[in-house]
Amino acid sequence: MSAYKDIAWNGIWKQNTILAQVLGLCPLLAVSSNFVNAVSLGLATIVVMMLSNFAISALRAFIPYEIRIPVFILIIAALVTGIDLAFNAFLHDLYMVLGIFIPLIVTNCIVLARVEAFAAKNGLRAATFDGLMMGVGFVWVIGLLGAVREFVGQGTLFSGIEMIFPKLSGIQILPESYPGFLIAMLPPGAFFVLGLLIAGRNWLDARANQRMREQRSHHQADHATDQANSVPV
Amino acid sequence: MSEPIEVPRRESSVLRISVRTAAIMLAFTLVFTSLMAGTYSATAPLVAASALAEKLRLIGEVLPPSLYDNDLMTDAITLPPQKSLGLDEETRLWRARKDGKPVALVLEAAALDGYSGRISLILSIDADGRLMAQRVTAHKETPGLGDYIDPKKDKNKKRPWITQFSDLGFDTVPREKWRVKKDGGRFDQMSGATISARAVTNASGRALAWTVERRDTLFSLPANSRYEQQGSKQ
Numbered sequence: 001m002s003a004y005k006d007i008a009w010n011g012i013w014k015q016n017t018i019l020a021q022v023l024g025l026c027p028l029l030a031v032s033s034n035f036v037n038a039v040s041l042g043l044a045t046i047v048v049m050m051l052s053n054f055a056i057s058a059l060r061a062f063i064p065y066e067i068r069i070p071v072f073i074l075i076i077a078a079l080v081t082g083i084d085l086a087f088n089a090f091l092h093d094l095y096m097v098l099g100i101f102i103p104l105i106v107t108n109c110i111v112l113a114r115v116e117a118f119a120a121k122n123g124l125r126a127a128t129f130d131g132l133m134m135g136v137g138f139v140w141v142i143g144l145l146g147a148v149r150e151f152v153g154q155g156t157l158f159s160g161i162e163m164i165f166p167k168l169s170g171i172q173i174l175p176e177s178y179p180g181f182l183i184a185m186l187p188p189g190a191f192f193v194l195g196l197l198i199a200g201r202n203w204l205d206a207r208a209n210q211r212m213r214e215q216r217s218h219h220q221a222d223h224a225t226d227q228a229n230s231v232p233v
Numbered sequence: 234m235s236e237p238i239e240v241p242r243r244e245s246s247v248l249r250i251s252v253r254t255a256a257i258m259l260a261f262t263l264v265f266t267s268l269m270a271g272t273y274s275a276t277a278p279l280v281a282a283s284a285l286a287e288k289l290r291l292i293g294e295v296l297p298p299s300l301y302d303n304d305l306m307t308d309a310i311t312l313p314p315q316k317s318l319g320l321d322e323e324t325r326l327w328r329a330r331k332d333g334k335p336v337a338l339v340l341e342a343a344a345l346d347g348y349s350g351r352i353s354l355i356l357s358i359d360a361d362g363r364l365m366a367q368r369v370t371a372h373k374e375t376p377g378l379g380d381y382i383d384p385k386k387d388k389n390k391k392r393p394w395i396t397q398f399s400d401l402g403f404d405t406v407p408r409e410k411w412r413v414k415k416d417g418g419r420f421d422q423m424s425g426a427t428i429s430a431r432a433v434t435n436a437s438g439r440a441l442a443w444t445v446e447r448r449d450t451l452f453s454l455p456a457n458s459r460y461e462q463q464g465s466k467q
Contacts, residue, residue, distance in 0.1 A: 067258050074262060082269065088279075163385065185375070185378050
């Protein structure tokens with residue numbers, strides 16, 4: 001069970017696709033200008049990552065090492081095309097909203113990275129779970145990025161949610177007269193906010209490490225005195 | 234003495250590995266391509282049906298059904314690809330009539346010069362040559378910035394940007410004023426996202442000019458016929 005705990009911790013924090021690996025910036029920066037779009041892309045990414053990790057873990061015995069990358073890309077592209085078509089056919093209303101994001105996922109190298117680094121070497125259940133957790137790590141960061149950019153850029157939150165839940169509507173947080181902050185909406189704004197998020201993560205990690213080191217040195221000191229006291233004369 | 238024997242052996246095993254690897258690659262390609270093709274043909278009818286339903290809904294947005302009494306789906310003609318409308322494939326042009334009299338033409342057009350490529354439009358143009366309404370049907374403009382050309386994304390819900398074109402014709406806005414204000418024209422744009430507005434404005438101007446010029450022909454062609462360029466120069 002602790003292996004699964006490790007996978008979850010890696011996906012959500014330690015090897016977070018965005019904050020630690022800084023992968024998949026193209027769709028990340030393009031779509032994170034508001035919260036609803038960002039989370040929508042994130043959820044579609046989770047589905048693709050779980051399926052591609054599952055498919056490649058299942059087929060890993062048949063894929064020669066030398067041509068693994070083209071085969072992975074082939075499988076991922078086929079999966080994404082299938083999901084795109086199925087969405088269009090069976091969930092057309094949702095497709096009108098999320099449709100543009102699905103082909104974008106192919107450009108997200110995180111899918112290929114996880115397949116190569118994890119799914120190709122691990123069993124079905126662990127690989128699928130890794131896809132899920134890496135996806136969750138992607139969603140929370142891209143969602144936060146979208147929320148910050150939307151708030152700073154437009155003074156709103158959840159705008160566009162009526163496309164997914166027609167009964168809900170976005171919230172105007174800053175007064176209507178807020179002129180907006182254009183740079184937050186443009187790709188440079190995404191870089192700024194992303195940089196701050198990465199710095200925040202590094203700061204939290206550095207603090208945690210420092211605490212751990214202090215605790216360890218306390219322990220060692222205690223231990224040392226214990227030993228010193230117990231040394232028989 | 235053993236060397237001359239070993240070299241050809243190695244070559245043959247390299248060849249065997251290459252052939253084997255290529256065969257596996259080919260097998261994967263065939264399997265996954267046929268999976269994609271299968272999914273495509275299985276979903277194609279459903280996709281086409283939802284595209285048609287979507288089209289009817291869009292026509293309803295630019296042309297209220299109360300204004301006409303004919304069946305638009307049968308009273309339509311086929312347009313071969315029209316460069317001046319920005320279209321590179323065949324489209325349909327629907328003709329609305331009331332009591333047999335021409336009411337409006339509904340057609341598709343596209344702007345190829347959006348900020349992120351193509352912006353597809355649907356327009357209704359009445360029998361007097363005025364643009365009744367237009368809607369953006371597909372675009373890739375920046376979310377939260379250039380996407381106000383789509384009224385669903387426009388923050389101004391009371392008077393979305395796209396509605397400023399309603400019921401205007403070249404009799405009220407001269408052809409050379411059918412531009413955004415930044416280009417010396419008549420129509421507003423949002424600062425910081427002029428390109429999207431300019432693309433839509435210019436495309437609608439081109440579509441209106443094209444339609445007005447051949448309005449009578451478009452109305453009088455038999456249903457389900459094909460519009461051919463009159464006196465077209467090759």
